[in-house]
Amino acid sequence: MQARGLSRRFGNLLAVDNVDLTVGRAQVYGFLGPNGSGKSTTIRMLCGLLSPSAGAIEVLGLQVPQQAEQLKRRIGYMTQKFSLYEDLSVQENLEFLAAVHDLPRARARTRIAGLLQRYWLTERRNQLAGTLSGGQKQRLALAGAVLHEPELLFLDEPTSAVDPQSRREFWDSLFQLADAGTTILVSTHYMDEAERCHRLAILDQGRLVADGAPRELCAALPYAVWLVDCAAPRRAQQALQDQPGIVALAQIGAELRVLAAREGWDAASLQHRLGDCGIAATVRRGEANLEDVFVAATQKPVRPAATGAAA
Numbered sequence: 633m634q635a636r637g638l639s640r641r642f643g644n645l646l647a648v649d650n651v652d653l654t655v656g657r658a659q660v661y662g663f664l665g666p667n668g669s670g671k672s673t674t675i676r677m678l679c680g681l682l683s684p685s686a687g688a689i690e691v692l693g694l695q696v697p698q699q700a701e702q703l704k705r706r707i708g709y710m711t712q713k714f715s716l717y718e719d720l721s722v723q724e725n726l727e728f729l730a731a732v733h734d735l736p737r738a739r740a741r742t743r744i745a746g747l748l749q750r751y752w753l754t755e756r757r758n759q760l761a762g763t764l765s766g767g768q769k770q771r772l773a774l775a776g777a778v779l780h781e782p783e784l785l786f787l788d789e790p791t792s793a794v795d796p797q798s799r800r801e802f803w804d805s806l807f808q809l810a811d812a813g814t815t816i817l818v819s820t821h822y823m824d825e826a827e828r829c830h831r832l833a834i835l836d837q838g839r840l841v842a843d844g845a846p847r848e849l850c851a852a853l854p855y856a857v858w859l860v861d862c863a864a865p866r867r868a869q870q871a872l873q874d875q876p877g878i879v880a881l882a883q884i885g886a887e888l889r890v891l892a893a894r895e896g897w898d899a900a901s902l903q904h905r906l907g908d909c910g911i912a913a914t915v916r917r918g919e920a921n922l923e924d925v926f927v928a929a930t931q932k933p934v935r936p937a938a939t940g941a942a943a
């Protein structure tokens with residue numbers, strides 16, 4: 633799947649701004665970004681549901697949106713909102729979808745039985761979909777999205793309403809699908825999910841601000857992570873927050889996590905600055921994680937730290 637110069641305008645709002653993307657076959661490709669950054673709009677354009685204002689899209693060798701009709705048969709799409717029929721049973725929902733996809737009756741029967749089993753829904757097959765739990769609904773929605781064996785699956789925040797255990801099981805199912813050759817593009821707000829993707833794109837205000845394997849993105853972070861251990865992390869946060877070169881501060885338990893420009897800050901200068909504010913602290917180097925990458929990529933530009941001036 634490839635997109636070049638992809639843009640979408642809604643009136644005066646440029647919701648997606650000149651995005652280039654390449655997603656390889658059988659990859660689990662993650663989409664991260666703050667609310668309103670253009671993830672859903674991009675996904676909807678890639679699967680042919682929405683026309684771009686500019687740009688070119690090729691998916692499974694087809695031009696989109698021109699050949700969207702042909703593409704429909706080869707993709708699955710699942711959104712955060714449960715879109716199956718609540719007043720049909722689990723089995724009836726899947727039978728209905730099999731009819732929509734024109735699956736021959738015998739194939740539909742085996743496929744539905746197989747999916748009910750794979751997604752732990754066999755015992756629930758006669759239950760109305762509306763009465764399922766959040767996790768069960770997601771599993772049913774996934775079964776519905778893959779019923780016709782699509783080569784490519786678009787998932788727009790599929791786990792937004794499910795508990796951690798169900799999210800984990802859902803992701804195991806995604807990897808089973810990827811192992812069997814399905815390409816998956818999935819948007820998420822969860823860092824642990826993003827961490828599991830083969831590759832990630834981070835969108836901010838419609839622009840692609842980072843793209844790479846999670847480990848590569850962490851290694852390429854142009855800032856240093858420092859962990860401040862002190863009795864008053866809130867006060868330490870206040871003492872550092874307006875300092876030039878400080879990119880982000882977050883209290884994690886009793887510690888303060890500091891993302892800072894490499895030039896101008898080190899353990900000694902941070903400790904010195906806190907000492908000047910009457911805060912005794914020990915500072916040690918931390919490992920960059922995806923949350924640091926996300927925060928750095930989606931924040932306003934930082935004022936550079938003048939060497940020595942901050943201490």
Ligand SMILES: Nc1ncnc2c1ncn2[C@@H]1O[C@H](COP(=O)(O)OP(=O)(O)OP(=O)(O)O)[C@@H](O)[C@H]1O
Pocket residue numbers: 642645647665666667668669670671672673674
């Ligand atoms: N049909 C539409 N008409 C007008 N504006 C729209 C339309 N669809 C999306 N937008 C706007 O485009 C921007 C991007 O929205 P989009 O839903 O793509 O973001 P998102 O990254 O998926 O957000 P979230 O994480 O909250 O789901 C938002 O400002 C949204 O209000």
